[in-house]
Amino acid sequence: MKNQLSRRTVLRAAGASIALPMLDAMLPSGLRADTNGNESNGNDPNSAAPRRIVLLHRGLGTYHPYLVPKTAGLDYESNRYLKTLEAHRGKFTLFSGISHQGYPNSHETSRAIFTDAAPESLQGTIPNTVSLDQLIAEKIGGETRLRSLTMGSSNGAASLSWNRKGVPVPSSGGRKEVFARLFIDGSPEEIKTEMNRLAHGRSILDNLRGQLQSLKLDLGGADRDRLEVMETSIREAEVLLHQEEAWASKPKPAVDADVKEFSARDNSWIDGDNRWYALMRLALQTDSTRVIVYGISEHNNTNVQDLEIGHHDASHHGKDPAKIEQFARYEEKDYQNFAKFLDLLNETKEADGSLLDHTQVLLTSNLGDASAHASNNLPTILAGGGFKHQGHMAFDEANNLPLSNLYARMLQQFGIETDRFGRNKGVLTELV
Numbered sequence: 001m002k003n004q005l006s007r008r009t010v011l012r013a014a015g016a017s018i019a020l021p022m023l024d025a026m027l028p029s030g031l032r033a034d035t036n037g038n039e040s041n042g043n044d045p046n047s048a049a050p051r052r053i054v055l056l057h058r059g060l061g062t063y064h065p066y067l068v069p070k071t072a073g074l075d076y077e078s079n080r081y082l083k084t085l086e087a088h089r090g091k092f093t094l095f096s097g098i099s100h101q102g103y104p105n106s107h108e109t110s111r112a113i114f115t116d117a118a119p120e121s122l123q124g125t126i127p128n129t130v131s132l133d134q135l136i137a138e139k140i141g142g143e144t145r146l147r148s149l150t151m152g153s154s155n156g157a158a159s160l161s162w163n164r165k166g167v168p169v170p171s172s173g174g175r176k177e178v179f180a181r182l183f184i185d186g187s188p189e190e191i192k193t194e195m196n197r198l199a200h201g202r203s204i205l206d207n208l209r210g211q212l213q214s215l216k217l218d219l220g221g222a223d224r225d226r227l228e229v230m231e232t233s234i235r236e237a238e239v240l241l242h243q244e245e246a247w248a249s250k251p252k253p254a255v256d257a258d259v260k261e262f263s264a265r266d267n268s269w270i271d272g273d274n275r276w277y278a279l280m281r282l283a284l285q286t287d288s289t290r291v292i293v294y295g296i297s298e299h300n301n302t303n304v305q306d307l308e309i310g311h312h313d314a315s316h317h318g319k320d321p322a323k324i325e326q327f328a329r330y331e332e333k334d335y336q337n338f339a340k341f342l343d344l345l346n347e348t349k350e351a352d353g354s355l356l357d358h359t360q361v362l363l364t365s366n367l368g369d370a371s372a373h374a375s376n377n378l379p380t381i382l383a384g385g386g387f388k389h390q391g392h393m394a395f396d397e398a399n400n401l402p403l404s405n406l407y408a409r410m411l412q413q414f415g416i417e418t419d420r421f422g423r424n425k426g427v428l429t430e431l432v
Contacts, residue, residue, distance in 0.1 A: 048352060049350045049353070049355075049358045050143075050287060050290055050358065051290065051358055051359075051360075051385075051386075051413075051414050052290040052292075052358060052360070053132075053133065053290065053291055053359065053360045053362075053410070053414065054284075054294070054359060054360070054361045054362070055114055055132065055160070055292070055294070055362050055364075056296060056338070056361070056362060056363040056364070057110065057114075057160055057293075057295050057296060057364060057366070058296045058364070058365045059107065059110055059153070059155035059295070059296070059298060059365060059366065059367070060311060060312065060365065060367060060370040061315065061365050061367035061368050061369055061374070062081075062331060062365065062368070062379035063324060063327055063328055063331060064368070064369065066079055066080040066331070067079070067081045067082065067331075068094070068096045068379075068392070068394075069392050071392070072391070072393065072394040073390060073391050073392060074089065074390060074391035075391070076391050076392045080332065081332060082094070084332060084335040084336045084339050085335060085338070085339050085342075085381075087339065087343070088339065088342050088383065089391065090391070091342070091346070091356065091383055091389055092342070092361075092382060092383035092384070092389055093389045093390050093391065093392070093393050093431060094381050094391070094393070095380040095381070095393050095401075096377065096392065096393075096394050096395065096397060097394060097395030097396050097397040097400050098378060098402075098403050098406065099368065099375060099376045099377060099378045099401075099402075100112065100113075100116050100375065100378075100402065100403050100404065100422075100423075101400070101402050101423060103119055103375040104119065104122060104375065105372065105375050106122070106373055106375070107156060107367070107373065108122050108156075108157070109122055109366040109375050110154065110157045110366040111154070111157035111159070112128060113160060113364065113365075114131040114133060114160055114161065114407075115129045115131045115132070115162055115422060116403065116404040116407065116421065116422025116424070117129045117166075121166075127165070127166030127167075128162045128166040128168070130163060130164040130166070131160070131162045131169075131293075132407050132411070132421065133150075133161050133291050133292075133293050134148065134162065134164065134169065136148075136290075136291050136411070136414055138164075139414070139416055143290075144287055144288060144289050144290055145181075145182065145250075145252070146172075146181070146182070146283075147289070148161065148289060148291035149172045149280075149283060149291070149292045149293070150170070150293045151171065151172050151173075151178065151276065151292070151293065151294050151295070152276065152293075152294040152295035152296060152297060153295040153296065153298070154295045155295060155297075155298065155366075159171070160293050160295050169293075174263075175263065175275060175279055176259060176262055178262075178283075179262045180259060182252065182253075182282070182283055182288045182289075183253065183254075183257070183286075184252065185251055252288075253286040255282050257278075257282060261278075262275055262279055267303055268303040269299040269300065269302075269304070270304060270333055270337060273296060273337045274337055274340060276294060277337065277340065277341040277344060278344065280292050280294065280341070281344045281345060281348060281355070284345075284355060284359060285350075296334065298311045299311040299330055299334075304333070307329055309323070311327075311330050314326040314327035314330060315327055315330075315370035315371065316370065316371050317371050319371070338363055338381075341361070342356060342384070345384065356383065356384040357384060357385075357386055358384070358385070358386065359385060360382065360384060360410055360413060360414070361382070361383040361384050361385070362381070362382050363380070363382075364378055364380040364381070364403075365378055365380075376397075376400050377397050377400065378403060380403065382406070382431075385410075385413055386413065387431055388431075388432050390431070393430060401428070402422075402425050404421045404422035404423060405424045405425060405426050405427060405428040406428045407422065407424065408420060408421040408424050408426075409427050409428040409429070409431055412427065
């Protein structure tokens with residue numbers, strides 16, 4: 001005798017079995033019809049600029065005295081690192097005394113920097129949780145060609161980006177591959193092949209769903225629950241396939257750049273990071289994506305003046321003045337690159353301001369003092385995004401504010417009505 005389904009299970013099954021037709025509102029903005037039934041080109045210069053977000057991660061913390069000023073507010077005295085950002089005073093907030101609560105002192109915490117998963121997950125005993133970028137990507141859906149871009153180094157972690165099931169989001173590839181996906185159109189034959197690939201993928205999913213329904217008839221409750229998780233994954237994959245189909249035949253935006261600029265060999269890590277930043281600007285400017293995660297790699301001293309030892313070696317300075325100076329030179333160059341990225345965004349004008357005004361740019365690290373592998377007092381800077389920035393916002397360095405309080409505020413700024421993220425204990429309302 002088969003177990004009777006609960007009312008909740010029936011509702012879920014009913015909800016899953018009802019498929020809406022492809023509505024105009026489901027299409028990417030550039031494919032929608034206007035109120036008169038005409039196709040929109042998505043390029044109305046008078047329309048409000050969309051919100052975007054860029055999450056940047058540096059894996060080796062910072063040398064605290066060279067970043068955090070002695071006073072809070074906008075009238076701080078710039079120290080060594082903040083001098084590189086002086087042109088952007090008032091357009092960013094530096095947070096001190098902030099971190100994920102209860103994390104061990106370990107490089108492994110990088111996997112949870114944008115999730116605030118429970119500390120146990122860092123030991124691999126439970127899955128990770130959804131990351132900040134993927135929550136926002138869910139909200140955007142198919143409005144852009146790519147829901148999100150995950151790029152750069154994850155510093156040994158499976159990824160810096162995680163979906164709602166705690167599965168790592170794979171890398172979007174190298175600069176050349178990302179540029180091609182965003183800006184190089186395929187030939188008619190290549191587009192046809194891609195459409196066939198997408199159709200074939202959907203037929204496989206349809207077949208799997210039918211098999212799952214048949215299996216359910218002969219399974220107990222626990223097994224049916226497991227299959228329901230699988231069905232949810234299939235539904236999500238179908239949504240992505242529909243979105244890919246909608247974009248596959250649409251021409252890609254023309255940009256004043258060539259793939260050679262992004263596929264050429266880097267002279268140094270400084271050159272490489274600046275090329276990644278330039279590619280990010282193009283992706284955001286063309287509204288090809290609104291969500292980017294970039295892991296800034298550990299560096300080396302090849303072809304960079306004044307660097308004599310490796311980045312990782314310098315970060316574990318043990319308070320040796322010579323190593324601290326080497327570490328500071330790496331970091332100073334990192335902040336100079338970051339400042340140039342803010343320059344690019346600020347110089348890119350659009351409706352109601354600049355690209356920086358409409359893009360939240362977060363730069364942080366999973367480590368505070370890398371020399372001690374410390375997971376507290378994380379160096380965290382948030383720029384742009386339409387906030388009224390406050391220069392230096394100082395919290396208790398002995399009893400840190402949860403970093404996820406800031407993440408919840410960032411979600412709200414993006415238009416997501418929530419007061420929860422990760423293990424937050426509130427929303428950082430001091431940032432308005």
